[in-house]
Amino acid sequence: MTTNVVRRERLSRFVDLARVYRGWNKSELSAALGRDPTKLIPESGNPKLDLVVGIAEALDWTVGDVAESVWREPSKSVSEFEGLEFVELNRQSIEAHRQGDWKRMLEITRTMAERSTDGNQRALAMCGCSVAYDGMGRFSLALRSVQEGLSESGVTERVRIMLQTNLANSHYALWHLVEARSIANELIEQLEEPGRISRLERSMAALARYVRGNARRRMLTTDIDGIEAICVKARTDLEASLHQYGILAEEFDDDSYRGVANTCRGALIEVDAAAGSLSPQDAVRIIEDGLDAVIDPEAMPIGDLLESWGWWSIFGCNIALRHLDDEELHHHMAIFTNKAIEIAERLGNWSMRERAFTLEHFRRQQARLEGVPEQGWPLDEEDIRVITGTMGRFPSFREVGWQILRGANVLESD
Numbered sequence: 001m002t003t004n005v006v007r008r009e010r011l012s013r014f015v016d017l018a019r020v021y022r023g024w025n026k027s028e029l030s031a032a033l034g035r036d037p038t039k040l041i042p043e044s045g046n047p048k049l050d051l052v053v054g055i056a057e058a059l060d061w062t063v064g065d066v067a068e069s070v071w072r073e074p075s076k077s078v079s080e081f082e083g084l085e086f087v088e089l090n091r092q093s094i095e096a097h098r099q100g101d102w103k104r105m106l107e108i109t110r111t112m113a114e115r116s117t118d119g120n121q122r123a124l125a126m127c128g129c130s131v132a133y134d135g136m137g138r139f140s141l142a143l144r145s146v147q148e149g150l151s152e153s154g155v156t157e158r159v160r161i162m163l164q165t166n167l168a169n170s171h172y173a174l175w176h177l178v179e180a181r182s183i184a185n186e187l188i189e190q191l192e193e194p195g196r197i198s199r200l201e202r203s204m205a206a207l208a209r210y211v212r213g214n215a216r217r218r219m220l221t222t223d224i225d226g227i228e229a230i231c232v233k234a235r236t237d238l239e240a241s242l243h244q245y246g247i248l249a250e251e252f253d254d255d256s257y258r259g260v261a262n263t264c265r266g267a268l269i270e271v272d273a274a275a276g277s278l279s280p281q282d283a284v285r286i287i288e289d290g291l292d293a294v295i296d297p298e299a300m301p302i303g304d305l306l307e308s309w310g311w312w313s314i315f316g317c318n319i320a321l322r323h324l325d326d327e328e329l330h331h332h333m334a335i336f337t338n339k340a341i342e343i344a345e346r347l348g349n350w351s352m353r354e355r356a357f358t359l360e361h362f363r364r365q366q367a368r369l370e371g372v373p374e375q376g377w378p379l380d381e382e383d384i385r386v387i388t389g390t391m392g393r394f395p396s397f398r399e400v401g402w403q404i405l406r407g408a409n410v411l412e413s414d
């Protein structure tokens with residue numbers, strides 16, 4: 001069956017569903033969709049946007065969900081995985097994860113989902129999909145995958161813990177700070193009970209502390225009336241996560257744990273500057289001294305340790321924007337945003353790209369308020385591609401992205 005035929009059939013089902021849902025006859029449905037009753041479904045199987053919007057409104061669905069359901073390609077198992085059992089596929093997905101091969105990991109975990117024989121296997125497969133999407137920076141899809149996994153029945157505690165931790169992390173990545181903190185709260189209560197001594201339980205407990213501590217740190221920007229209390233709680237969580245990851249790193253000789261611990265160490269510098277226990281000048285000096293470890297990111301291996309220094313750069317930007325003025329602000333911001341973008345490009349890290357572009361935009365806004373002569377923001381094709389990709393991945397970044405592109409006069413309509 002051709003792709004066009006499949007799409008025509010899907011559209012027909014949606015149109016019939018809308019008619020039944022609304023209790024309309026065919027004439028009423030056609031009028032609502034603005035179509036000739038004899039030409040509701042295009043021969044090509046590719047509907048125009050207004051038809052998709054009309055169906056979505058008739059069904060009370062989102063436009064995106066209707067479009068995805070109509071256009072999605074039929075699932076295909078990669079021939080390489082033919083005949084492989086679920087356990088072997090899971091082993092290969094773990095190996096792809098270790099190598100940072102997110103596309104391959106997604107192919108494997110999708111195949112796992114197709115071949116799962118019970119709710120727990122499907123939940124595990126969706127957990128793997130969420131990790132792959134996270135690595136690609138597709139955080140909304142990571143969130144959806146986790147939610148699908150958590151809706152399965154018969155899920156073991158081990159798999160549920162992994163899903164819930166990924167759920168908290170996905171919300172954190174998307175700046176859903178209240179949700180991230182709340183889910184992390186539940187995980188911490190569960191995982192810090194006596195007797196939770198397995199490596200998985202300990203690492204998930206450390207990650208839950210990391211997410212809650214950093215969600216609180218980010219709330220320093222959104223909740224300006226509660227800074228003192230936020231700093232105390234964020235410091236408690238980040239110190240705990242730093243300690244837990246430090247022990248895990250030594251016990252298992254794992255650079256990934258060392259990298260996340262170093263990220264916690266940098267986050268604590270930002271928190272201490274906000275709390276007033278560390279002067280902003282000392283804070284940015286410590287950040288700059290730390291970044292001497294990554295003079296050339298291209299020469300460093302890809303991994304959590306390199307990523308941690310990128311986040312140090314972002315923490316430095318936050319400190320500068322929050323506490324410094326005039327030339328001091330712009331000097332430090334130039335250093336930190338440049339380093340963050342270098343590391344983000346080396347890693348393909350979309351979260352770091354979003355922060356770097358957003359914070360540089362804020363710096364330029366601050367400069368205009370201070371009456372500093374406006375400097376152009378030269379964007380090459382790669383910059384435009386990255387900004388566009390970031391807009392797609394972070395709904396909260398879209399308005400900032402449009403402002404950056406308009407300000408740089410890269411859009412013909414401008």
